[in-house]
Amino acid sequence: MNQVNEFVMHASFFPHRALMRDTEMLNRIAGRIDSLSKLQLSQLSKWYAFYWNMMEEHHQAEDDIMFVEIEKRLNAPSESIEHMETEHNRLQFLIDEIKRLIGEAVRENGSLLKIKEQLSACTKELLQLFTSHIGKEEKYVVEKMTANFTPAEQRAIENRVKRKAPLKYLSYMIPWLHESLSAEENQQFDTSLPRVVKLLNHFFWKGKYERMVTPLRSMI
Ligand SMILES: [Fe+2]
Numbered sequence: 001m002n003q004v005n006e007f008v009m010h011a012s013f014f015p016h017r018a019l020m021r022d023t024e025m026l027n028r029i030a031g032r033i034d035s036l037s038k039l040q041l042s043q044l045s046k047w048y049a050f051y052w053n054m055m056e057e058h059h060q061a062e063d064d065i066m067f068v069e070i071e072k073r074l075n076a077p078s079e080s081i082e083h084m085e086t087e088h089n090r091l092q093f094l095i096d097e098i099k100r101l102i103g104e105a106v107r108e109n110g111s112l113l114k115i116k117e118q119l120s121a122c123t124k125e126l127l128q129l130f131t132s133h134i135g136k137e138e139k140y141v142v143e144k145m146t147a148n149f150t151p152a153e154q155r156a157i158e159n160r161v162k163r164k165a166p167l168k169y170l171s172y173m174i175p176w177l178h179e180s181l182s183a184e185e186n187q188q189f190d191t192s193l194p195r196v197v198k199l200l201n202h203f204f205w206k207g208k209y210e211r212m213v214t215p216l217r218s219m220i
């Protein structure tokens with residue numbers, strides 16, 4: 001297939017970096033959940049609600065916007081998209097299971113060994129599936145976008161995806177992304193942010209996010 005257009009949707013992949021880093025951290029914490037205090041379990045549970053939302057919204061935006069636009073343009077259902085949507089369902093099942101197990105761990109007063117076993121099996125599968133999923137997905141999206149969409153059309157799709165960001169967690173999203181991007185990607189990302197957002201981030205959001213995530217770092 002001829003690549004005729006420049007690919008301008010790199011920012012659509014930024015959440016992959018952050019989700020990947022968080023999924024690795026989650027998998028490591030799962031392996032030692034039985035050594036966490038009650039306070040640490042509740043900090044984990046609070047952070048996990050954020051992570052769950054980021055995962056869920058990310059897949060929903062792809063299913064509802066990006067994949068729909070690609071299939072419309074191809075004028076035919078795509079087997080690759082069908083496969084990626086099936087993987088989204090499995091990823092969703094896993095993150096729901098993990099949510100249930102973390103909830104159980106918070107309520108449990110006895111040993112967490114059994115929960116640890118189930119939780120680790122889920123986080124391990126999540127990490128493997130998410131890693132292979134984003135690899136295939138990025139390749140597919142770059143291929144289809146460059147072959148079928150102009151840079152302006154790509155930007156329009158990207159803007160629709162961005163507008164789907166969950167309002168409840170908007171204040172966390174910028175520091176969350178910043179933390180996982182390279183210096184060059186961060187520069188690219190910053191130029192797309194309005195000045196007021198940058199100021200809010202500097203004075204409030206960054207600190208709020210740090211307060212949520214710092215306790216997690218001490219658990220690994
Ligand atoms: Fe995906």
Ligand SMILES: [Fe+2]
Nearest residue numbers: 016062134137
């Ligand atoms: Fe994705």
